[in-house]
Amino acid sequence: METASFQASFLLSPAHRSSVSTATPHGLAFCGLHKNLLSVKTTCAKVGSHSLTTQNPGKSSSWRVMASGSSNNGTPSSFDYDVIIIGAGVGGHGAALHAVEKGLKTAIIEGDVVGGTCVNRGCVPSKALLAVSGRMRELQDEHHLKALGIKVAEAGYERQAVADHANNLALRIRGNLTNSMKALGVDILTGVGTLLGPQTVKYGKVGFTDKTVTAKNIIIATGSVPFVPPGIEIDGKTVFTSDHALKLEWVPDWIAIVGSGYIGLEFSDVYTALGSEVTFIEALDTLMPGFDPEITKLAQRVLINTRKIDYHIGVLAKKITPAKDGKPVQIELVDTKTKEPKGTLEVDAALIATGRAPFTKGLGLENVNVVTQRGFISVDDRMRVIDANGELVPSLFCIGDANGKMMLAHAASAQGISVIEQISGSDNVLNHLSVPAACFTHPEISMVGLTEPQARQKAEEEGFEVSVAKTSFKANTKALAENEGEGLAKLIYRPDTGEVLGVHIFGLHAADLIHEASNAIAMGTSIQEIKFAVHAHPTLSEVLDELFKSAKVGEHSPVSVKAEPVAV
Numbered sequence: 331m332e333t334a335s336f337q338a339s340f341l342l343s344p345a346h347r348s349s350v351s352t353a354t355p356h357g358l359a360f361c362g363l364h365k366n367l368l369s370v371k372t373t374c375a376k377v378g379s380h381s382l383t384t385q386n387p388g389k390s391s392s393w394r395v396m397a398s399g400s401s402n403n404g405t406p407s408s409f410d411y412d413v414i415i416i417g418a419g420v421g422g423h424g425a426a427l428h429a430v431e432k433g434l435k436t437a438i439i440e441g442d443v444v445g446g447t448c449v450n451r452g453c454v455p456s457k458a459l460l461a462v463s464g465r466m467r468e469l470q471d472e473h474h475l476k477a478l479g480i481k482v483a484e485a486g487y488e489r490q491a492v493a494d495h496a497n498n499l500a501l502r503i504r505g506n507l508t509n510s511m512k513a514l515g516v517d518i519l520t521g522v523g524t525l526l527g528p529q530t531v532k533y534g535k536v537g538f539t540d541k542t543v544t545a546k547n548i549i550i551a552t553g554s555v556p557f558v559p560p561g562i563e564i565d566g567k568t569v570f571t572s573d574h575a576l577k578l579e580w581v582p583d584w585i586a587i588v589g590s591g592y593i594g595l596e597f598s599d600v601y602t603a604l605g606s607e608v609t610f611i612e613a614l615d616t617l618m619p620g621f622d623p624e625i626t627k628l629a630q631r632v633l634i635n636t637r638k639i640d641y642h643i644g645v646l647a648k649k650i651t652p653a654k655d656g657k658p659v660q661i662e663l664v665d666t667k668t669k670e671p672k673g674t675l676e677v678d679a680a681l682i683a684t685g686r687a688p689f690t691k692g693l694g695l696e697n698v699n700v701v702t703q704r705g706f707i708s709v710d711d712r713m714r715v716i717d718a719n720g721e722l723v724p725s726l727f728c729i730g731d732a733n734g735k736m737m738l739a740h741a742a743s744a745q746g747i748s749v750i751e752q753i754s755g756s757d758n759v760l761n762h763l764s765v766p767a768a769c770f771t772h773p774e775i776s777m778v779g780l781t782e783p784q785a786r787q788k789a790e791e792e793g794f795e796v797s798v799a800k801t802s803f804k805a806n807t808k809a810l811a812e813n814e815g816e817g818l819a820k821l822i823y824r825p826d827t828g829e830v831l832g833v834h835i836f837g838l839h840a841a842d843l844i845h846e847a848s849n850a851i852a853m854g855t856s857i858q859e860i861k862f863a864v865h866a867h868p869t870l871s872e873v874l875d876e877l878f879k880s881a882k883v884g885e886h887s888p889v890s891v892k893a894e895p896v897a898v
């Protein structure tokens with residue numbers, strides 16, 4: 331693609347996470363447990379005298395005393411609710427529904443609209459845009475269509491209709507979420523919530539008198555907002571974040587995407603299918619740095635190299651000025667490590683996809699002696715909030731993006747369910763290594779557990795061997811019938827025990843295929859067991875069947891790589 335207005339040559343230089351995080355002072359771009367499973371350690375909080383006394387063995391609200399009082403130590407002696415959740419995103423919604431199922435009297439406080447990021451500005455509208463980009467891509471791929479014997483007239487799209495599809499879907503899902511909570515008797519309280527104590531929260535709308543409510547347990551689920559590094563000026567028109575991009579107000583001819591993580595990659599799929607040329611600016615020394623390196627390599631070959639995408643790695647977007655007075659968007663670049671200037675890029679638009687920042691300001695955390703870590707609320711592995719002294723705050727939990735453990739919708743919801751289980755009296759710890767993640771490009775990328783480098787590091791520390799097995803989509807009948815044989819599934823496992831350490835998939839419907847592997851990790855199913863599971867023929871699920879069958883457990887073979895099979 332044309333890069334004429336790019337005024338200096340780029341020298342690729344090695345970059346390290348540490349050096350990047352100094353360049354993005356809050357370090358917020360690199361949050362998310364799925365990228366750093368080995369480096370995130372469970373924080374061992376000092377358990378104070380009161381810290382484990384918060385569980386509510388009772389199930390129903392029969393013990394609830396209607397009027398709130400206050401005991402000698404300042405905590406209420408009776409409560410309005412069994413559980414109050416602050417934030418009605420997917421995390422809060424998941425917790426609320428499970429709380430009702432457990433018979434707990436539940437309220438949820440929302441300061442904006444129900445559904446939070448995922449429904450209104452995240453997963454839902456982005457997947458609507460990606461549904462369009464998938465079809466556009468297929469209809470524009472003459473070679474692919476010809477192989478199937480199909481002829482179509484030139485494919486086109488109506489921008490506003492595509493944008494409406496995304497917006498209407500968000501509205502519909504928001505309605506579903508609201509109705510599901512109302513139908514089950516969850517009280518939806520409108521206004522911004524502020525903690526007054528671990529069991530007391532005030533909420534209210536601007537211009538109205540605040541109300542105060544109490545609960546035996548409070549769950550913070552306040553989510554996150556786009557992180558914009560200092561020096562980048564957002565005008566919402568030519569320099570914008572995903573919040574604006576999802577509205578698809580225009581399709582720029584040339585757009586720079588700063589950050590090649592989930593958001594950057596998914597939007598590159600959308601924009602290129604709709605006719606834009608894309609330039610990635612990535613601070614680290616590789617595109618898609620969070621994924622397993624082998625998957626990254628293949629994904630780069632298919633998702634980047636064959637499209638109208640170029641990229642600059644090992645550079646930071648130091649300053650971005652929106653288009654004005656007839657001048658295009660200006661992006662000043664510096665070397666990530668040395669901070670030496672690396673030229674200026676001039677483009678029509680820039681999407682800033684450099685991570686997300688927790689939304690925890692104004693929550694009244696000072697009233698419960700909690701100090702955030704770059705905005706994130708520290709929790710233990712049961713999502714119990716840890717205070718400034720390292721002690722657990724009684725009755726207070728934090729789930730979802732606000733704790734930064736794993737910034738995914740289903741992780742937020744699963745953490746919420748886990749908390750409700752705990753306050754209902756059954757101990758429950760979510761195994762984050764079993765939580766899958768997926769990037770909804772065409773084809774998709776999915777993963778669960780450890781990447782190969784993470785597994786090898788763990789193996790070295792703990793003294794065990796690691797094996798790797800792989801299967802190609804080229805041997806799968808269904809994939810070939812669809813003319814979609816480009817794909818790889820990779821299994822990382824212990825050859826001595828048959829434990830699944832990680833699975834990574836790139837290929838058609840990878841996001842759906844990953845669940846067999848994530849369930850295996852969650853249930854502790856060994857490869858010896860799972861390899862006897864029967865899969866319907868012909869289905870894509872046979873890719874995983876092949877993968878598990880090709881693993882060599884108990885045979886002491888450190889690397890078992892299945893030869894590329896002959897297509898059938």
Ligand SMILES: Cc1cc2nc3c(=O)[nH]c(=O)nc-3n(C[C@H](O)[C@H](O)[C@H](O)COP(=O)(O)OP(=O)(O)OC[C@H]3O[C@@H](n4cnc5c(N)ncnc54)[C@H](O)[C@@H]3O)c2cc1C
Pocket residue numbers: 416417418419420421422439440441442443444445446447448449451452453454456521522523524551552553554572593689692693729730731732736737738739740741742770
């Ligand atoms: C473009 C994009 C695409 C994404 N795609 C996916 C995807 O495909 N799959 C996936 O798993 N994840 C995806 N994510 C990530 C996902 O959206 C988040 O991980 C998820 O929304 C986090 O849920 P949450 O409940 O923690 O917070 P949120 O969804 O952010 O919800 C928090 C809620 O709390 C409210 N709130 C905040 N403070 C207060 C307060 N003091 N009082 C009252 N209310 C308050 C907010 O208004 C908001 O409604 C995507 C994100 C983006 C940006």
Ligand SMILES: NC(=O)c1ccc[n+]([C@@H]2O[C@H](COP(=O)([O-])OP(=O)(O)OC[C@H]3O[C@@H](n4cnc5c(N)ncnc54)[C@H](O)[C@@H]3O)[C@@H](O)[C@H]2O)c1
Pocket residue numbers: 350354359360361362559588589590591592593594596611612613614618619620645646647648683684685686736737738767768769770
């Ligand atoms: N399909 C999904 O599940 C999905 C989709 C979208 C978003 N999300 C979630 O949303 C979160 C945010 O996504 P994201 O893509 O913004 O973050 P990300 O952490 O996935 O990627 C950010 C990228 O930006 C780079 N970067 C940071 N600062 C930079 C700078 N100044 N210049 C150049 N590059 C820079 C980082 O190296 C990194 O590669 C993720 O944690 C993800 O979990 C999930």
